[in-house]
Amino acid sequence: MASLVRRFVPEKAVDFDVDDEYNVEYSFAMEYKGPAVSYTIPRVDPLNVDCIPIAARVSTRGVGENLSLPVVRPIVKADYLKHNLLKVESQGDASLVPVTNSNELDVARVLDGSKSHRTAFRVVNVIDTSGELEFSESDECLPRISKKYESSGTLGFFDSHDNSCDLSESSDMECVHEDYNENGASSTGHEVEVAKSSVKKGSCHRCLVKKRFVEKEACLVCNAKYCSSCVVRAMGSMPEGRKCITCIGRRIHESRRASLGKSSRMLRHLLTDDGVKQIMSHEVSCEVNQVPPELVIVNGKPLCREELSQLLGCPNPPRKLKPRKYWYDKQSGLWGMEGEKPCQIITPQLDVGNPIMRNASNGNTKILVNNREITKRELWVMQRAGIHCEGQPHFWCSADGSFQEEGQKNVIKRIWFKPKIKLLCSVLSLPTPLESASPGQEEVHGVANGAVPNKLAKKTSHKLLMVGYDKSGTSTIFKQAKFLYKVPFSKDERQNLKHMIQSNLYSYIGILLEQREQFELETTNEMGMRSINQPGPTDTLNSDGIINTNMYSISRRLKAFSDWLLQVMMSGNLAAVFPASTREYAPLVEELWKDRAFQATFDRINEIQMLPRVANYFLNRAVEISRTDYEPSDMDILYAEGIASSNSIASVDFSFPKSVNDSFMGASDQDDPLQRYQLVRVHSSSLGENCKWLEMFESMDLIIYCVSLTDYDEYIYDINGVPTNKMLESKKLFESIVTHPVCSQKDFLLILNKFDLLEEKIEQVPLTKCEWFHDFNPVPGSSNNSSTRNPIAPLAQRAFHYIAAKFKREFKAMTGNKLYVSRVTGLESDSVDEALKYGTEVLKWNYEKPSLNMNEWSSDSIEASTFS
Numbered sequence: 001m002a003s004l005v006r007r008f009v010p011e012k013a014v015d016f017d018v019d020d021e022y023n024v025e026y027s028f029a030m031e032y033k034g035p036a037v038s039y040t041i042p043r044v045d046p047l048n049v050d051c052i053p054i055a056a057r058v059s060t061r062g063v064g065e066n067l068s069l070p071v072v073r074p075i076v077k078a079d080y081l082k083h084n085l086l087k088v089e090s091q092g093d094a095s096l097v098p099v100t101n102s103n104e105l106d107v108a109r110v111l112d113g114s115k116s117h118r119t120a121f122r123v124v125n126v127i128d129t130s131g132e133l134e135f136s137e138s139d140e141c142l143p144r145i146s147k148k149y150e151s152s153g154t155l156g157f158f159d160s161h162d163n164s165c166d167l168s169e170s171s172d173m174e175c176v177h178e179d180y181n182e183n184g185a186s187s188t189g190h191e192v193e194v195a196k197s198s199v200k201k202g203s204c205h206r207c208l209v210k211k212r213f214v215e216k217e218a219c220l221v222c223n224a225k226y227c228s229s230c231v232v233r234a235m236g237s238m239p240e241g242r243k244c245i246t247c248i249g250r251r252i253h254e255s256r257r258a259s260l261g262k263s264s265r266m267l268r269h270l271l272t273d274d275g276v277k278q279i280m281s282h283e284v285s286c287e288v289n290q291v292p293p294e295l296v297i298v299n300g301k302p303l304c305r306e307e308l309s310q311l312l313g314c315p316n317p318p319r320k321l322k323p324r325k326y327w328y329d330k331q332s333g334l335w336g337m338e339g340e341k342p343c344q345i346i347t348p349q350l351d352v353g354n355p356i357m358r359n360a361s362n363g364n365t366k367i368l369v370n371n372r373e374i375t376k377r378e379l380w381v382m383q384r385a386g387i388h389c390e391g392q393p394h395f396w397c398s399a400d401g402s403f404q405e406e407g408q409k410n411v412i413k414r415i416w417f418k419p420k421i422k423l424l425c426s427v428l429s430l431p432t433p434l435e436s437a438s439p440g441q442e443e444v445h446g447v448a449n450g451a452v453p454n455k456l457a458k459k460t461s462h463k464l465l466m467v468g469y470d471k472s473g474t475s476t477i478f479k480q481a482k483f484l485y486k487v488p489f490s491k492d493e494r495q496n497l498k499h500m501i502q503s504n505l506y507s508y509i510g511i512l513l514e515q516r517e518q519f520e521l522e523t524t525n526e527m528g529m530r531s532i533n534q535p536g537p538t539d540t541l542n543s544d545g546i547i548n549t550n551m552y553s554i555s556r557r558l559k560a561f562s563d564w565l566l567q568v569m570m571s572g573n574l575a576a577v578f579p580a581s582t583r584e585y586a587p588l589v590e591e592l593w594k595d596r597a598f599q600a601t602f603d604r605i606n607e608i609q610m611l612p613r614v615a616n617y618f619l620n621r622a623v624e625i626s627r628t629d630y631e632p633s634d635m636d637i638l639y640a641e642g643i644a645s646s647n648s649i650a651s652v653d654f655s656f657p658k659s660v661n662d663s664f665m666g667a668s669d670q671d672d673p674l675q676r677y678q679l680v681r682v683h684s685s686s687l688g689e690n691c692k693w694l695e696m697f698e699s700m701d702l703i704i705y706c707v708s709l710t711d712y713d714e715y716i717y718d719i720n721g722v723p724t725n726k727m728l729e730s731k732k733l734f735e736s737i738v739t740h741p742v743c744s745q746k747d748f749l750l751i752l753n754k755f756d757l758l759e760e761k762i763e764q765v766p767l768t769k770c771e772w773f774h775d776f777n778p779v780p781g782s783s784n785n786s787s788t789r790n791p792i793a794p795l796a797q798r799a800f801h802y803i804a805a806k807f808k809r810e811f812k813a814m815t816g817n818k819l820y821v822s823r824v825t826g827l828e829s830d831s832v833d834e835a836l837k838y839g840t841e842v843l844k845w846n847y848e849k850p851s852l853n854m855n856e857w858s859s860d861s862i863e864a865s866t867f868s
C-alpha cells in the first residue's frame, strides 16, 4: 500500500518514509461478508485509483525562473459533487451549474449561464478566467487544458486511467484548477493548485497539526492556512504579499481582495514593523494582485490595460472594483453593476467601455436619462426634485445634476443643489456626488435640512424606518434620538428650526386672536352691549381713541395686525411670510402680549381645541421668541412641532454610546460604537396613495410604526365635515403599511406614544369612545386584585396593554408574525432610548432566530421590561 501512496507524493518524498514525513492518513475498507447484523454497516464508495490523474512537467521549455511546480489537486469529497453539479469559478464568483450528460461539456456555455439541465454524471471543478478551457471529447475524468495552452509545451497532463472509467462510481472526483493570463497563457505561477480541502479543518496546512483556536495566516490565493511556526516557511519572503510559495505569481482569490494590505496580528508579532509594511505594500501594489483588466467589463466591453488605468487613476474612481460587469454613464458619472441601480458617482467623461445600453440598470420606468432607462428609485428622486416625467420624456443629465429635456436648451433642475434630494438619495441607497466633486453646492450636515454625510451613510448597517399617522410624535422621537445619541443639530438646522418655531408661534397667536374675536362676540352678546362699531356717549375710550367694549376688545392697531395675521393664515402662507417679517412684527407681539384682552383670551387656553398642547410652552415666551436674536434651546427644539419646514423625510445616523450599560435585558451589542443605525423618519403624506412609495424603502431592516395613544377620542373632518376617528385612521395606515409587499418580511415595532397624555385623558374620556375599543372593560377594582399580572396597574396601563393587544392581533392576522410593542412618552428621553434599543434588539433576535428559542422571550417579558 505504501507503494501506492508513494505514487501521489512528490518525487523527492519517495526517499522518505511516507507515513512519517508526510503524515499521510489513509484507511481501507473491506467488503463485509459476515452474518447479518441489525445495524447499518458504514459504506464507502469504491475509488478507482487509476482514475486519479497525475500532473507532470513534461518540458521545461520557456519556463521562467519563477515558475513553481505544477501540482494536481488531491481527491476531494464535496457535497455538491453528490448532486452532479459543476462548480464553476469565474471572475471570482463561484456558482454551481447542473451538468449535462453530453460528453462535450461546453464550458463557455456554462459560464455564460446558459441552462442545460439534463441529467448529469460528470462533475468537474473548473477555475476559469478566460473562458478558454476546453473539455475533451471523450468521457474522461479530466478536462483537458486548451489546445493552445497544451501546444506551448510548457505543461501537460497525462491521465493514468482508461477513458471508460465510470465517474459516477467514484464521486471523489478530480478537480483541475488553472489560471490564465490575458494572453491565454497560464499566469506566471502556472501551477495547478493543491486542493487544501483535504487538510482537516482547523489544522495548519504545513505541519497539519490541529490548532483550532490558534490564529492562522491564510494564503490570498488558495486560502491555505498556516500557524505562526509555519507561516514564514510556507510563504517565504512574501514578494507578492501573503501567498504560499507555490502560489506566487498567481492571481489572488477575489473574495480576499478586500483584505489586501491589511496586515494580521500574527505577522506583526513575527516580523519587524518595517518588514510587515513592505510586505503589505507589495501585496497592494504588485501587478499580479491587481484586477485583470479584461475581467472588468464596462457597458459590455472588457477593458484594456489603458482603460483600467484611466478608471483607477481618475480623481473619483469606482470603489472596490471587482472582476465583473458594470455600467457607466459617461455624462453624469453614474456607475453601477450591470442590471442594478447606480451605486456610485465616479469621475465623468472617462473613455472606458462601450456607450451605455438602454437596459444597463434593468430599469422599467420608460424614462430615459442619458439613454439609460432609469430605475423606479431614481424616478422617485426626480419627481421629488420637481422634474415632470409625464409623457415619458428623455432627459440629459450632466455631472452637476443638471437635467435638460432632450432637444431643449434650458436646464429644468439642478438636483444636487437641493439638500433634500441628497438626503432622499441617501435613504434610498442611491449615490450622491462627493462634496468636493460638486463645488458650489450647499454645505449640508445631517438631517432634515440636508443629506446624511456620505461617510456616515456608508457605515450604516441597520436601517430603521419610522412612520406614523399625523401628529403621532415621529418628529419628536426623531429629535430625541439626535439628542440622545449626540448627533448635533447643525447651524443650518438650528436656523431652520428657529424659523419654524417663530412661524408656529405666529400661528398660535393667530389662533388665539381668532378665538379672542369669538370670546368678544360672545361676551358682547351676553352683556347685551352695543357693537364696537357703534360707539355711544357713555363708551370709554383708550389712548388710541378706541372703544373698550368688553374685556376681549383690542385696539385698532392690534386689530389691524390680527386681521392681517388671520388672512395670512387663511391663505396658508404663514411659513413663507415668516420669519422674514419677524423683525417687523416683534414689537407688535410684545404689545399684544401686554394687552389685557389677549391675556384674558390666553387665560382660557384650555378651551381652545385647535391649539396644540405645546403652544402654551411657546406662547408663554412669545416676546422672547419673536425677537430676531432668539436662539432656540434644546428644549425648544424638542417641543417644536416638526423637524424642518419640509416635513417629509429626515434621517439620522447614530450608534449607541459606549457608556450606556443599562441596555435592554443586559444586552451589550448596542454599546458597540461601530454598530451604526440609520433612523429614517417619513411623514405618512410622503408615502402617497396606498403607500405606493413604500417600495422605495425596501432596504429598511425594521419598520417602526408610531401611534398616538390619545387619538382614540380625536377626529379629523373631511371637506364635507364628516368626522373620522383618528385612531381608526391610524389603524388603516398601519394596515396599508403592514400589507405592503415591501414590508411582508420585515420586522415591526409598534410605538404607542404620548403615554403621559393618555394617563390624563383616560380619567376623563373612556377608551370606548373609539368603536374599535368597544370591548375595553377593565374590571372595577381589579387594580387591587393580586391575581392580575400587575396588581396595581393603573387604568392608563391597562388601556395601553389592551391597545397593544389589539394591534398585535391585527398584525398576527395579516402577517402571521409577531408584533413588538413599546410604550413611549416622546418628550422623555429615557423612554425613547429604551424603545429604540428595543427595536435594535428585535433586529438582533431575528438575525439569530434559528439559534434562539423565541418562546423564551414571551411578549410579556419583553413588554414588562419596556413598560417599567
Ligand SMILES: Nc1nc2c(ncn2[C@@H]2O[C@H](COP(=O)(O)OP(=O)(O)OP(=O)(O)O)[C@@H](O)[C@H]2O)c(=O)[nH]1
Pocket: 468, 469, 470, 471, 472, 473, 474, 475, 476, 477, 612, 613, 614, 638, 639, 640, 641, 642, 647, 683, 753, 754, 755, 756, 757, 824, 825, 826, 827, 828
Ligand atoms: N405630552 C406629549 N406630547 C407629545 C409626545 N410626543 C409628541 N408630543 C407632541 O405632539 C405633537 C405632535 O408631535 P410630532 O412629533 O410633531 O408628531 P409627528 O408625527 O411629527 O406629526 P406630523 O406633524 O404629522 O408630522 C407635538 O406638539 C409634540 O410636542 C408625548 O409623548 N407626550
Ligand SMILES: [Mg+2]
Pocket: 471, 475, 476, 641, 642, 643
Ligand atoms: Mg410633526
